[in-house]
Amino acid sequence: MQLTLGPNLYYWPRAQVFDFYAEVAAWPVAVVYLGEVVCSRRHEVKSADWLALGTELAQAGKQVVYSTQALLESASDLQGLRRLADAGGMIEANDLGAVEIARKAGVSFVAGATLNIYNGPALDWFAAQGATRWMPPLEAGRATVAAILAETSCAIETEVFGHGHLPLAFSARCFAARHYNLKKDDCQFKCLEHPDGMPVDTREGQPFLRINGIQTQSAACHSLYDDLAQLAGIDYLRISPQATHCREVVAAFAARLANADARSDLAALHPQGLVNGYWHGQAGIATQPNL
Amino acid sequence: MPRKPQLICPAGSLPALKAAVDRGADAVYVGFKNATNARNFAGLNFTDQQLTDGIAYAHRHGREVLIAINTYAQAGRVAEWRQSVDRAAEIGADAVILADFGLLDYAFHTHPSLRRHLSVQGSATNFAAINMAHECFGVSRAVLPRVLTLPQVEYVIKNTPVEIEVFGFGSLCVMAEGRCILSSYATGQxxxxxxxxxxxxxxxxxxxxxxxxxxxxxxxIDQFEDGEPAGYPTLCKGRFAVEGDTYYALEEPTSLNTLSILPELLKIGVAAIKVEGRQRSPAYTAEVTGTLRAALDAAGDAHYSVKPAWQDALTKVSEGHQQTLGAYSRPWR
Amino acid sequence: MNIPQPVVAVLSRLPEAPPTLALVTALNLVRRRLWPEEDFAWLTGRRVRMAISDLACGVTFSFDGQHFVLASQPADVVFSASLADYWIIARRQEDPDTLFFQRRLTISGDTELGLQLKNLMDATDFEPLLAFLPDPLRSRLAI
Structure with a gap:
């Protein structure tokens, strides 16, 4: 099993993005997903920049995949995607519209978690359209993924969301703009001020969710760090970028994959908690000790 | 003069189906008593016998029955979903409403003459996605998630041969349908x-x-003081604390109400207008169906205006007593 | 419909067994006619209370696998509404969810059991029952 670095879900200043990926070139990840997947208003890094970054990372030996937005709404959203497909890069399709563009362009693609592949026949269908790798829905646990793979007849690589704040929902509404009483069309790019999103607590002070523009995430960090021994049949494990400690997290996973006895205290890096309930067929917010 | 859209109304029971037909629905959408539809609530939905009776009742009045099989077939249990599609075909449903591409593929090849609609749970928000479902599965209608503005809906309609159905009234889902797992994050389901x-x-x-x-x-999720109207216990409509402010961080308990923009929906060419609420009672179905029937019949008139009586009727049954144009109106976003 | 305070005072002191007995007897009489396909397995051994908020009383019943029976508190699920609002719901003049949004109907305890009961009532076709009533009464009760 190899590590991958998922697309950055947050909105960071341009310089921070370039600094981040300059470091990534040396990290022990086999695949790097690039691109803006959350909001079409985010433009610190443009398509051409992503393609240039991708070229550099490819030269550093990474497989580069361009991820699409999960909610393609407008004509310009679709055109941006066509440009990426035409440039010949491999794409991660996070929307059915992206699948249509990839299959018409004849490029193979990664079927993203939001394509809702919950069974073997669905996976077979996407594979027939050109998917060479897929990510199960984030709510699918170990038993579900195994059941899907057991009833599929295609050969395809499987990637699982291994560490990061879970992207739970997408909306037309921007919750960051709403928080500041701004209209989405005039959001003043408030997401730039929240490099890991905005925590949402219950009225009893329980960390619950996390606002990231139009996306709602888990407050806690989902982590399969203690479940690595149970990932048989999984080809890739995704680590989702965070503004802080990302390098330490990647290093910790790489160390434990190399040596099952290695231990890092990831909980100390995540004050809002670590959860892994989804992988164990429970509520995502649950924590199942598995040592 | 654009063609008048069909009015598609919800029924969680046989009395609700009859109420919808009696009050002027062009089609009623329903579900089986199992996990194959997105309103799998205890005691709700139809047995085979009730559905047979319901379809006979609707057809006798010249109306249609659409069967929602719009959850995703779960691995290891795909047969349950396929059997539901088979049963829908056997008992004479006018169409099935599907979201799962594996199941769409099955329905297309096994029951080519059974009309297939792409469910809102299928999360198709753009014409590329819809045209793919048309080309690959012969989908004849798509229900749009409640995330698009009116111009965006119009843009989809102009670029697809597939009929477009949009939501006209009901409790508002603030997230892109089919792309929200908040519920399982908190509960496992x-x-x-x-x-x-x-x-x-x-x-x-x-x-x-x-x-x-x-x-x-x-x-x-929320707490209500004396006299404050309550909403469904859906967690996107709760009050939470964000940086010291406690408010409806995602959405207020609210209902979508499109009475004021029906003429525009007609003009851009939507094929059907859907009412949310299979979990509601026959009284709700009757009230909303009757009201929207009257409004839709009037919406083609150049002098259309929303009658206070319609507004009152819909206000009464609205969640949280608030109404919105939702994503159709840019400021909401 | 407002109930005069002295009447409330009297009603709330009356024992609950007689009205509950009347209710379960009636339910047992109409059960097969109204719910021919329903085995009530989900209600077996579970206790439901319908509290009448303006009378400070209510009825508590259960199902023993064969019949509806009188039960004692505490119940697994408690509905609470005014007598007038129960009447409105029974006649399908208002949707129970609407009354819930308006805080006129509350449900505490096992929400799923409560929902199942609510959905059963919604799905019930009362016509077979009305057919048994004499004409004048039937037209008054017609829903």
């Missing part, structure tokens, strides 16, 4: 997997004097 959002088995209402607290799997 979601619309995609179990056909439920914030399932009743995880809900607790605690009353403390005049105050009422709503808990979902023990997580405090």
């Amino acid at each position: 979601s619309p995609n997997t179990h056909g439920v959002c914030s399932p009743a088995g995880s809900v607790r209402w605690e009353t403390d004097g005049a105050q009422m607290k709503t808990r979902l799997n023990d997580i405090l």
Whole structure:
């Protein structure tokens, strides 16, 4: 099993993005997903920049995949995607519209978690359209993924969301703009001020969710760090970028994959908690000790 | 003069189906009593016998029955979903409403003459996605998630041969349908997997004097003071604290109401207008169907205006007593 | 419909067994006619209370696998509404969810059990029952 670095879900200043990926070139990840997947208003890094970054990372030996937005709404959203497909890069399709563009362009693609592949026949269908790798829905646990793979007849690589704040929902509404009483069309790019999103607590002070523009995430960090021994049949494990400690997290996973006895205290890096309930067929917010 | 859209109304029971037909629905959408549809609630939905009776009743009045099989077939149990499609064909449904591409593929090849609609749970928000479903599965109609503005809806309509159905009234889902797993994050069950959002088995209402607290799997979703209108216990409509402010961080308990923009929906060419609420009672179905029937019949008139009586009728049954144009109107976003 | 305070005072002191007995007897009489396909397995051994908020009283019943029976508190699920609002719901003049949004109907305890009961009532076709009533009464009750 190899590590991958998922697309950055947050909105960071341009310089921070370039600094981040300059470091990534040396990290022990086999695949790097690039691109803006959350909001079409985010433009610190443009398509051409992503393609240039991708070229550099490819030269550093990474497989580069361009991820699409999960909610393609407008004509310009679709055109941006066509440009990426035409440039010949491999794409991660996070929307059915992206699948249509990839299959018409004849490029193979990664079927993203939001394509809702919950069974073997669905996976077979996407594979027939050109998917060479897929990510199960984030709510699918170990038993579900195994059941899907057991009833599929295609050969395809499987990637699982291994560490990061879970992207739970997408909306037309921007919750960051709403928080500041701004209209989405005039959001003043408030997401730039929240490099890991905005925590949402219950009225009893329980960390619950996390606002990231139009996306709602888990407050806690989902982590399969203690479940690595149970990932048989999984080809890739995704680590989702965070503004802080990302390098330490990647290093910790790489160390434990190399040596099952290695231990890092990831909980100390995540004050809002670590959860892994989804992988164990429970509520995502649950924590199942598995040592 | 654009063609008048069909009015598509919800029924969770046979009395609701009859109420919808009696009050002027062009089609009624329903579900089986199992996890294959997105309103898999205890005691709700139709047995085979009730559906047979319901279809006979609707057809006798020249109306259609659409069967929602719009959750995702769960691995290892795909046969249950396929059998539901088979049963829909056998008992004479006018169409099935599907979301799962594996199931669409099955329906297309096994029952080519059974009309297929792409469910809102299929999350198709753009013409590329819809045209793919048309080309690959012969989908004849798509229900749009409640995330697009009116111009965006119009743009989709102009670029697809597929009929477009949009929501016209009902409790508002603020997220892109089919792309939300908030419910399973808190409870382990979601619309995609179990056909439920914030399932009743995880809900607790605690009353403390005049105050009422709503808990979902023990997580405090909201608390209502005396006299404050309540909403469904869906966690996207709870009040939470963000940087010291406690408010409806995602969405107020509210209903979508498109009475004021019906003429525009007609003009851009939507094929059908859908009412949310299979979990509601026959009284709701009757009230909303009758009201929207009257409004739709009037909406083609150049002098159309929303009658106060229609507004009152819909206000009364609205969640949280608030209404919005939702994503159709840019400021909401 | 407002109930005069002295009447409330009297009603709330009356024992609950007689009205509950009347209710379960009636339910047992109409059960097969109204719910021919329903085995009530989900209600077996579970206790439901319908509290009448303006009378400070209510009825508590259960199902023993064969019949509806009188039960004692505490119940697994408690509905609470005014007598007038129960009447409105029974006649389908208002949707129970609407009354819930308006805080006129509350449900505490096992929400799923409550929902199942609510959905059963919604799905019930009362016509077979009305057919048994004499004409004048039937037209008054017609829903």
